[in-house]
Each structure stands twice: as C-alpha cells, then as structure tokens.
Amino acid sequence: MIEVKNVNFKYSSSNKDTLSNIDLKINKDESVGIIGANGAGKSTILKLLVGLELQFQGEILINDLKVEKKNLSEIRRKIGYVFQDSEAQLFMPTIYEDVAFAPKNYGYSEEKVHERTIKALESVGIAELKDRQIYRLSGGQKKLASIATVLSMNPEILIFDEPTVTLDPKNRRRFIEILNSLKTTKIVTSHDLDLIYDTCDRTILVAEGKIVKDGRTEEILEDKELLENNGLELPLSLIKR
Amino acid sequence: MSKISNAIKEVHFIDNKANNNKFLNKIHPLVKLIITIIYIVLLTSINKYDLITTLTMSIYLWFISLLGEISIRRVIERLKIVFLLLIILGIANPILDRNVIFYIGIIPVTTGIISMLTLILKGFFTVIMLIYRYIIVFFKEVERIWTAYQMRAPKQNGVNFKAWGSMIGSLMIRSIDKAQMVYESMELRGFNPETFFVKTQKITKRDALYLIIGMVLLVTIRWIPIFELVGNLFV
Numbered sequence: 001m002i003e004v005k006n007v008n009f010k011y012s013s014s015n016k017d018t019l020s021n022i023d024l025k026i027n028k029d030e031s032v033g034i035i036g037a038n039g040a041g042k043s044t045i046l047k048l049l050v051g052l053e054l055q056f057q058g059e060i061l062i063n064d065l066k067v068e069k070k071n072l073s074e075i076r077r078k079i080g081y082v083f084q085d086s087e088a089q090l091f092m093p094t095i096y097e098d099v100a101f102a103p104k105n106y107g108y109s110e111e112k113v114h115e116r117t118i119k120a121l122e123s124v125g126i127a128e129l130k131d132r133q134i135y136r137l138s139g140g141q142k143k144l145a146s147i148a149t150v151l152s153m154n155p156e157i158l159i160f161d162e163p164t165v166t167l168d169p170k171n172r173r174r175f176i177e178i179l180n181s182l183k184t185t186k187i188v189t190s191h192d193l194d195l196i197y198d199t200c201d202r203t204i205l206v207a208e209g210k211i212v213k214d215g216r217t218e219e220i221l222e223d224k225e226l227l228e229n230n231g232l233e234l235p236l237s238l239i240k241r
Numbered sequence: 242m243s244k245i246s247n248a249i250k251e252v253h254f255i256d257n258k259a260n261n262n263k264f265l266n267k268i269h270p271l272v273k274l275i276i277t278i279i280y281i282v283l284l285t286s287i288n289k290y291d292l293i294t295t296l297t298m299s300i301y302l303w304f305i306s307l308l309g310e311i312s313i314r315r316v317i318e319r320l321k322i323v324f325l326l327l328i329i330l331g332i333a334n335p336i337l338d339r340n341v342i343f344y345i346g347i348i349p350v351t352t353g354i355i356s357m358l359t360l361i362l363k364g365f366f367t368v369i370m371l372i373y374r375y376i377i378v379f380f381k382e383v384e385r386i387w388t389a390y391q392m393r394a395p396k397q398n399g400v401n402f403k404a405w406g407s408m409i410g411s412l413m414i415r416s417i418d419k420a421q422m423v424y425e426s427m428e429l430r431g432f433n434p435e436t437f438f439v440k441t442q443k444i445t446k447r448d449a450l451y452l453i454i455g456m457v458l459l460v461t462i463r464w465i466p467i468f469e470l471v472g473n474l475f476v
Contacts, residue, residue, distance in 0.1 A: 050429055076431065079429075081429045101432075150430070
C-alpha cells in the first residue's frame with residue numbers, strides 16, 4: 001500500500017510549492033490514473049514516491065517503509081518506474097543487457113537473471129528482439145523495452161509517466177493490452193484521458209499542485225465541467241459526434 | 242549535418258564491433274585494460290628522437306586490428322583530424338631543434354624533425370587506444386540542435402557566430418539533463434556506485450595467455466630493434 005500524508009514540496013529553483021497538502025492512499029492491486037494539465041505536479045508526485053526528490057515535508061510510506069534515504073534501495077526494489085522518455089531509460093547496448101541490468105544489480109545468480117530477463121521480454125512480446133541494439137529500435141519497441149526493464153525486477157508497484165506520448169495508435173493499443181494484463185498496483189500519469197479510461201479504476205485529478213478530485217474514473221472523466229475548469233477536456237471516446 | 246550523422250554511424254560501427262562474439266570480445270576487460278596501460282606507458286617512455294622504436298610500436302596496433310577485424314585504413318581515415326592536431330602540436334620542434342643528424346639528398350634531417358614525427362606517432366597511437374564509445378549521446382544532442390537550427394535558418398551557410406553561445410549553452414544543459422535522467426534510471430534499477438556489479442566474468446586461462454603474449458609482444462617491440470634486425474638480414 002502507498003500512503004502519502006500531508007506532503008508539501010517545492011523545487012529548489014522555484015519560489016512556490018509544486019505540491020501542497022497531498023494526501024492519498026493507494027491500495028494493493030489498484031489501477032490509479034493521475035491526470036492534470038501541464039505543470040500540475042503529476043510527475044513530481046511520482047518522483048516523490050520513488051525518492052528521486054527527498055526534500056519534502058510530510059510523510060510517504062511504501063508498504064509501511066518510509067521514503068527516506070536509508071530505505072531507498074528497498075523501496076526501489078518494490079517499484080518499477082517507466083519514464084516518459086524511453087531514450088533516457090535505456091542505456092545499455094542491447095535490449096537483453098538493459099532488461100538484465102536490475103536483476104544483476106540486485107545480485108541474482110546468472111541463471112535467475114536470465115530467467116527473469118526472458119520472462120520480462122516475453123511478457124511484452126519482444127523476446128525475439130533481445131539481442132537488438134537499442135538505437136535500432138522504433139519508438140514503440142523502445143517503450144516496450146522500457147517496460148521490460150522494470151518488469152524484470154518483479155515490482156509490486158508499477159509507475160508509468162506519460163506512457164503513450166510517443167506511441168502510434170497500434171502500439172498504443174498494444175500498450176493498453178499489456179498494461180491491463182499486468183496484475184499489480186499501477187499508477188499512470190497521462191494527458192491521454194482515453195488511456196486512463198481504458199486502464200484505471202480510480203482517477204486523481206491534480207491542479208496547481210493540489211488534489212482537486214479523487215474518485216472512480218468514470219465519475220471524473222465524464223464530468224465535462226470539472227475537466228474544463230482544470231485545463232482538460234473530455235476523453236475523445238466520450239465526445240458525442 | 243551529414244557529418245554528424247556519419248559520426249553517429251561511425252560510433253554505431255564501433256558499438257557493433259563491441260557486441261561481436263569474436264576472440265578479442267571474449268577476453269576479460271581487465272586484461273585488455275592492463276595491456277592498454279602497459280602499451281601507453283611503454284610508448285610514452287620512448288626517447289623523443291627514437292623514431293624507429295616508435296614506429297615499431299605500431300606492430301601491436303596491427304596485431305590488435307587483425308584480432309578485432311578492424312581495417313587499419315579505416316582507423317587512419319577516421320583519425321586524420323587527430324593527425325592534423327598532432328602536426329600543429331609538433332610543428333615547433335623542427336624550428337627550435339635544428340641539430341642535423343643526416344641528409345636525405347641535399348635535405349637536412351634535424352633532431353627537431355625526428356622529435357616532431359615521434360610526437361605525432363605517439364599521439365596517434367595513444368588516441369587509437371583511448372576512443373570513447375559513449376560520445377554518441379553527445380553527438381545525438383548536437384544532431385538535434387543542428388537540425389532545429391537548420392530548419393529555421395535554411396539559407397545560412399554554417400552557424401552564425403551570434404548563435405554559437407546559446408547553442409553551446411543549450412547543448413550543455415541538454416546533455417546534463419539527459420545524463421541526469423539516465424543516472425536516475427540506473428538508480429531506480431538498483432544501481433549503487435559503491436556496490437556496482439562488475440561483470441561476473443572470471444579470468445580464464447585464455448585471458449592469462451593473452452596477457453602473457455601481449456606483454457611479451459610489447460616488451461619485444463619496445464626493446465628489441467626488430468626493423469633493424471630484419472634489415473640486417475638483407476644486408
């Protein structure tokens with residue numbers, strides 16, 4: 001379970017709070033979408049959960065472990081974070097080496113590393129590309145490889161930051177199928193409200209660093225006025241033509 | 242722009258070579274590092290007038306290029322800029338150091354010319370050993386900025402000097418940003434510089450043999466005048 005208790009945060013380069021009074025609980029195996037306009041604070045919430053930013057006020061607990069320096073290794077073992085920019089996520093020469101990076105770092109035996117790597121690649125359907133060099137991949141393949149790099153850690157929680165930004169419709173559909181097939185706690189931030197509609201049971205609307213609404217996805221994404229007041233629009237699939 | 246693209250392709254060529262499954266790729270990295278350091282130390286220890294020994298040291302590079310299946314011609318072609326730089330660095334030697342050693346026809350060959358040639362060769366061989374493969378990240382950023390510039394300055398031949406400052410600044414900031422993101426991605430997947438896994442490759446008999454052969458070869462070409470001995474066979 002994830003618990004965020006009265007968290008306030010501001011970047012050192014900023015004068016005002018990026019996040020204010022954030023309180024939320026995310027239960028095991030929940031699929032939660034975090035939506036909001038540009039600069040609302042969605043990605044910052046994710047960064048705080050994995051301890052990429054530690055200078056916050058309040059308390060964050062991941063499965064009862066407090067997010068602080070001494071617990072980071074254990075917390076990051078539980079959370080798989082898929083970046084918006086796959087180019088930044090993939091840094092090893094081949095897909096296989098990149099996917100094997102985490103299990104190797106966590107000290108698994110060679111056999112176990114291989115087993116986890118192949119399983120992760122198979123679960124996103126790119127096992128046949130395992131020896132391909134990263135620079136030879138298309139945008140969609142890079143995204144799938146990025147997901148495999150975190151799946152090889154067998155994380156209890158998966159976090160996706162704007163996952164469909166660089167995907168074409170076919171790869172987007174494939175990504176949604178993969179996301180729905182993963183039975184674990186999932187947090188997705190996105191402007192792609194149709195993606196949230198298709199993958200998340202619960203949605204949190206963020207604006208100017210505050211939680212404006214937290215509830216069932218349908219309830220929030222079908223509220224045109226609420227969305228428009230917070231810089232968003234109805235999902236395309238809900239607009240009557 | 243094609244120059245940047247070619248540079249990226251060239252680094253990918255090196256990347257492909259690094260991923261091969263040939264003999265040289267299987268040698269333990271530590272062994273290759275030791276041999277490389279020994280090579281550089283021996284090369285830089287050569288007297289500045291000793292052109293023959295400096296040239297003899299190229300035997301090791303030839304040996305390595307054979308094992309790695311890399312064309313020497315291709316390497317020389319790619320390093321012509323380095324040659325130019327080394328010539329500029331060594332150009333003062335013939336002017337300042339004018340003791341004549343011998344004549345080729347009526348042209349005097351001075352100690353300055355010999356030391357300049359030695360310096361050029363030393364620098365060239367050292368650079369070959371120190372090519373850094375992750376320069377590609379930097380090249381890609383340069384390519385993106387250059388493309389963005391060209392799209393908005395199609396009639397401009399080269400980059401206007403007024404834009405250089407902001408372009409270099411932007412390049413630096415973007416490279417740092419990218420490096421930061423890559424580092425975060427590593428950290429989130431268990432990377433800890435203090436306990437970073439060294440590839441669990443054990444040193445084998447093959448590695449030990451390569452180390453011994455490499456060291457014997459280096460010591461031989463450094464201290465035994467091979468070219469002179471071969472030359473004497475024909476006198």
